[in-house]
Amino acid sequence: MVPVDDTALAVTDTGGSGIPVVYLNGQFATQGYWRRVIAELGTGCRHITYDERARGKSERSADYSFAGAVRDVDTVLAARGVDRPLVVGWSYGAYVAAHWASRNPDRTLGAVLVDGAYPYDWLDEAMEQRIRTLFRRLNWFMPLLRPTGLTPRMTAEQQADSNIELGVISREHELAPVLDDITVPVRYVVASGTSFGSRGDEQERIRTSLAGVIARNPHVQMTAKVPSSHGAILKKASPAIAAAVREVVALDPPT
Template structure:
């Protein structure tokens, strides 16, 4: 367990002398979703994953904000003695990786983003849509928690995490456009929970201006699965993007 602010997070570190790879989870997920990707990459890397606050084996907190999640990256890397790292983030974790890399450019070898793009539901209408979604899901959340798909939070707290993340995602075009390290995207093509048919593919076009503006940002692969299944169904594509990033 690594102490951070008012809580502690559960960390797994394979150790070794290979390139350090830090895995950043989806908003309500735990670290076990990375098992297939880690297995595909194999022992040549130092794999570091952790459960964010109130997820998996980590402790609860009074602060589940995006900025708190960024501080947790600092805490994990400091505790494990890691100076330079590849960040691999899925969904919410992808958004975290962009901002942490932007604030710590000398410490990032590269970034691999799995199905996150610089788009968000913002403003009063966006917040209301997110709150309604989690209100409808309030009885489901405890049932999916053992599978690493929900946090030990109320439905309202889940919603506020989502609202916070959407605001940061929507503001991320300048962050990605000025990136000086390699940023590789692995994108799904299917819809996700709570999205309307075809909405996710339209959302993914928000990356186009960044691709046009910054040659450091590329799409490594676009795969057939959807947002929730991409780590399990298309782990080889994610692993390939990590290898490309390490080689670059």
């Protein structure tokens, strides 16, 4: 358990002398989601996973902001004595990874962004109401699942607020400059199916925004688009994600 602010984060570190890879979870996911990706990469990397605040085995907090999530990356790295990791983020974690890599080019080997960090204006008043309604409905079931660690120890309102904040961070004028400023290798692995709560082709329209990023920033490329939904991509496309990690690592061979 790594203390930070008013809470403590559950961290797992395999140790070893391999390239340190830090995995950043989906918004309400846990570090266990990365098992297949870690198995694909094997012992050649040092794998560091952790549960975000109030997720998994980590403790509750008064701060579930995106800014806090980005700061927590520094806390985990300092606690484990890690310099210059490769950051791998899925969904919400892709946004965290993109921001951290953009702010810390001298401390970052590179980033792999898994079906997230797309600069697209998907949040409006109707979507905000839809999000709040969805989490109010889910609140009937979430207390039953919390003892299993499958749902966060957050209220429905806190989860909705977090999702709405992500919508603000995703806006083109907010996220595009972050991605454009990245100067380390970035590889995207993109899903092709829907995500939880999406309708029709909403998710595919969001993904189209990646083309502009790639056109503007030569450091950013797409390694693969895979036949998977957003939620199943870590399970179904673990070989593609591992290949993206190896691709970034190969760009910075040891001296």
